[in-house]
Amino acid sequence: MTKMNWRKSIQLLVLAIAWQAGTAFAATDFDLVVSKEGDGDFTTVQKAIDAVPDFRKNTTTIFIKNGIYKEKLVLPASKNQVTFIGESVEKTIITNDDYASKLNRFGEEMGTTGSSGFFVFGNDFTAENITFENSAGPVGQAVAVRVDGDRICFNNCRFLGFQDTLYPHGENSRQYYKNCYIEGTVDFIFGWSTAVFDDCEIFCKSAGYVTAASTLEESAFGFVFFRCKITGSAPARSVYLGRPWRPFSKTAFIECELGDIVKQEGWHNWGKKEAEETATYVEYKNTGAGATPQKRVPWSFQLTQEERANYSLEKIFDGWIPGEPLNIESK
Secondary structure (H helix, E strand, O other), rough: OHHHHHHHHHHHHHHHHHHHOOOOOOOOOOOEEEEEEEEEEEEEHHHHHHHOOOOOOOEEEEEEOOOEOOOOEOOOOOOOEEEEEEOOOOEEEEEEEEOOOOOOOOOOOHHHHHHEEEEEEOOOOOOEEOOEEOOOOOEOOOOOOOOOOEEEEEEEEEEEEEEEOEEOOOOOOEEEOOOOOOEEEEEEEEOOEEEEEEEOOEEEEEEEEEEOOOOOOOOOOEEEEEEEEEEEOOOOOOEEEEOOOOOOOEEEEEOOEOOOEEEOEEEEEOOOOOHOOOOOEEEEEOEEOOOHHHOOOOEEEEOHHHHHOOOOOOOOOOOOOOOOOOOOOOO
């Protein structure tokens, strides 16, 4: 093993340990540094992304210093194993203000996808200690982050917006959100991907719907919430846990704390009576004023202990365990 490979292996090990412990880093631990003050390698995040060699087989770690970065970012599919580490989650902010009905230069509406502030197409992307914001306000669909890559991790990040804040889009994408804050109003976590939200705070800013999954029929899992806190400034009994964007929507809330903002019936069929036969909405041992299993819609289910055992990260992610080192040779 060369000296450079040895150094990189140690760095990756430290990053993996820090992922579990939530440890902060100094800028010297990284490959590239972004700073609005000009004391890094780049002043914009996109320029740092562009500097990552295409199809590099080692992790490229980018340290982003505190600042408000108003950018529309694209992480291409050719740039894999990229890691963003923010200096602090409250002060490292990547923001954009596009929205679906906003017109582009040709006078056409951008659409929901076009409104996204950050497109993640590369695989094995990780972000830690960063705020991702769509600042357009309550103007309809306005996405902060759209994710298509596989094996994507967000740790201690914030996702700010109103409608359609977070878009786990890729049909074969596996995503893990740990200790994150996600806010919005209507369908603010929506899409096709298999995504786990672990120890996250889900903040409902008004009456609406937390999720709108569009899970494929052949996908075993859609959105899974473990030990999350569902809270917000919405009125009492005004928020549904989810509704089916597509017929085979799958969403689970497991051992979560549900505030009194959650409607007693819990789930909505989006006016699609037939979706009650195809959607999979389940809960297990939730607590709080919003946990009212006896009053849930009859087409949702409370898991048994045996059924709960099927909801492990290894099973949900088909063998991938977030935070474990990648076997690059096998890819």
